[in-house]
Amino acid sequence: MTISESELLAGVPDGLLIGGSWQPASDGATLDVLDPATGETAKTVASASVQDGLAALDAACDAFPGWAATPARQRAEILRRAFDLLQQRAEQFALLMTIEMGKPLAEARAEVSYGGEFLRWFSESAAHVQGRYGANPEGTGRMIVTHHPVGPCYLITPWNFPLAMATRKIAPALAAGCTVVIKPAELTPLTTSYFAQLLTDAGLPAGVVNVVTTASPGPMSESIIADPRLRKLSFTGSTPVGRRLLAQAADGVLRTSMELGGNAPFLVFEDADLDKAVEGAMTAKFRNIGQACTAANRFLVHASVVGEFTDRLTARVTNLVMGRGTEPGVTIGPLIDDKAVAKTSHLVQDALDRGATVRAGGTAVDGPGSFFRATVLADVGAGSALLREEIFGPVVAIVPFADEDEAVALANDTEYGLVSYVFTESLARSQRMVERLHTGMMGVNVGAVSNAAAPFGGWKQSGLGREGGDEGIHEYLQTKYTLTPDP
Numbered sequence: 001m002t003i004s005e006s007e008l009l010a011g012v013p014d015g016l017l018i019g020g021s022w023q024p025a026s027d028g029a030t031l032d033v034l035d036p037a038t039g040e041t042a043k044t045v046a047s048a049s050v051q052d053g054l055a056a057l058d059a060a061c062d063a064f065p066g067w068a069a070t071p072a073r074q075r076a077e078i079l080r081r082a083f084d085l086l087q088q089r090a091e092q093f094a095l096l097m098t099i100e101m102g103k104p105l106a107e108a109r110a111e112v113s114y115g116g117e118f119l120r121w122f123s124e125s126a127a128h129v130q131g132r133y134g135a136n137p138e139g140t141g142r143m144i145v146t147h148h149p150v151g152p153c154y155l156i157t158p159w160n161f162p163l164a165m166a167t168r169k170i171a172p173a174l175a176a177g178c179t180v181v182i183k184p185a186e187l188t189p190l191t192t193s194y195f196a197q198l199l200t201d202a203g204l205p206a207g208v209v210n211v212v213t214t215a216s217p218g219p220m221s222e223s224i225i226a227d228p229r230l231r232k233l234s235f236t237g238s239t240p241v242g243r244r245l246l247a248q249a250a251d252g253v254l255r256t257s258m259e260l261g262g263n264a265p266f267l268v269f270e271d272a273d274l275d276k277a278v279e280g281a282m283t284a285k286f287r288n289i290g291q292a293c294t295a296a297n298r299f300l301v302h303a304s305v306v307g308e309f310t311d312r313l314t315a316r317v318t319n320l321v322m323g324r325g326t327e328p329g330v331t332i333g334p335l336i337d338d339k340a341v342a343k344t345s346h347l348v349q350d351a352l353d354r355g356a357t358v359r360a361g362g363t364a365v366d367g368p369g370s371f372f373r374a375t376v377l378a379d380v381g382a383g384s385a386l387l388r389e390e391i392f393g394p395v396v397a398i399v400p401f402a403d404e405d406e407a408v409a410l411a412n413d414t415e416y417g418l419v420s421y422v423f424t425e426s427l428a429r430s431q432r433m434v435e436r437l438h439t440g441m442m443g444v445n446v447g448a449v450s451n452a453a454a455p456f457g458g459w460k461q462s463g464l465g466r467e468g469g470d471e472g473i474h475e476y477l478q479t480k481y482t483l484t485p486d487p
């Protein structure tokens with residue numbers, strides 16, 4: 001089915017979802033959502049106040065006892081229906097994400113597929129939460145271990161994967177029996193509201209998921225986090241904001257999950273298959289226009305192959321087609337906004353000032369829209385800001401290394417530890433990298449690692465907790481141990 005952009009946007013709710021009804025902000029405030037490829041307003045939605053945020057928490061608290069007591073199988077079936085509905089509405093979700101976030105349609109479709117898998121995966125996990133029962137080792141009693149939903153949760157998501165970041169939190173929370181208030185990023189709130197409507201269509205009871213879009217996330221979040229009825233905060237976003245939220249959560253000793261920033265090293269050893277390495281680099285760097293926490297940030301390449309790798313990668317990068325993601329043939333879209341373009345320009349200039357050379361791109365495109373050319377920089381010098389900071393843009397920064405020890409030292413020289421990529425044809429070397437690289441995830445000869453069945457998450461300042469996999473549902477469960485006498 002084809003749908004026009006205007007029809008699609010008209011069907012996206014523009015209110016706050018509180019206790020099952022869509023409503024305007026209590027003070028009438030609104031938020032304009034822009035299309036980053038044109039700079040024009042795509043839709044205007046309600047901007048929640050502190051009072052609206054707390055009303056959404058009231059609704060989540062009211063709905064919690066009923067949802068927690070709903071049999072796991074019923075909760076699972078609602079998630080499964082949501083998965084099926086998402087397949088039927090895949091094109092609408094893909095187009096909506098391209099409009100509000102800018103990624104090319106093919107990538108938006110891939111996100112619908114990836115994001116949907118969390119619904120299916122956690123529909124399957126819901127019925128498999130089991131405790132245990134047994135004699136204690138001294139033989140003086142029986143131990144019962146049970147798992148319980150933690151309670152009402154506050155979920156905060158970023159703009160770069162508007163659907164997948166929401167389903168990766170909502171699905172395990174609902175599977176575990178928790179209710180939620182979700183606050184999507186102010187730059188891309190439309191997909192979350194559209195998805196909440198889908199959950200209602202799938203039969204989710206009122207108040208189980210509440211949506212508060214807002215232009216002022218700080219004050220509202222602080223009030224919700226300070227409320228003693230809240231039991232869990234799950235955040236995906238930048239490390240600086242995560243740090244601030246962790247400090248707020250400390251007062252209430254709140255359960256937290258933190259999926260934060262990355263600075264992924266991409267290692268190409270002298271024994272790598274360069275076809276695989278170049279293919280992996282294109283995915284790890286240019287997926288989502290470089291705006292992924294898992295994006296390769298530093299390309300560390302053995303000196304003996306750095307020339308050939310750079311030439312081959314540059315040839316591929318030069319063939320990327322930039323434009324609005326809805327246009328046929330476009331393979332790279334805009335950055336999320338003009339601030340992102342300015343930040344990318346600054347990082348590139350800093351590297352050039354320190355001796356890097358441009359092999360492709362290197363500059364922003366004049367408006368309308370927030371475009372930056374796909375860029376390859378060779379010989380990026382130590383001390384360059386783009387080796388320390390998350391670039392979050394389509395810039396390849398290449399650094400040569402002399403041997404494995406130097407590669408490992410460079411790779412681990414960061415406060416982040418989300419993911420690393422290793423290209424080698426040696427099994428022994430890839431096994432050594434598993435032990436030597438300080439990241440929560442690693443791809444060997446592949447440029448993308450995300451999967452609903454995998455425990456996604458980082459080491460060091462990349463975060464706390466895991467999303468997906470068998471671990472995912474336990475982020476929303478708390479354990480109780482009970483001792484009873486011998487029968």
Ligand code: NAD
Binds near residue numbers: 158222245262
């Ligand atoms: P951000 O930290 O600016 O914003 C993330 C969310 O936090 C948004 O919803 C925003 O409205 C909200 N927020 C901002 N300030 C807040 C405050 N004071 N109080 C409460 N909420 C606040 O990040 P972003 O620019 O939206 O996203 C990019 C970042 O997200 C990158 O650092 C990226 O690495 C990270 N990210 C991490 C993962 C992961 O799984 N580790 C996944 C995607 C993105």
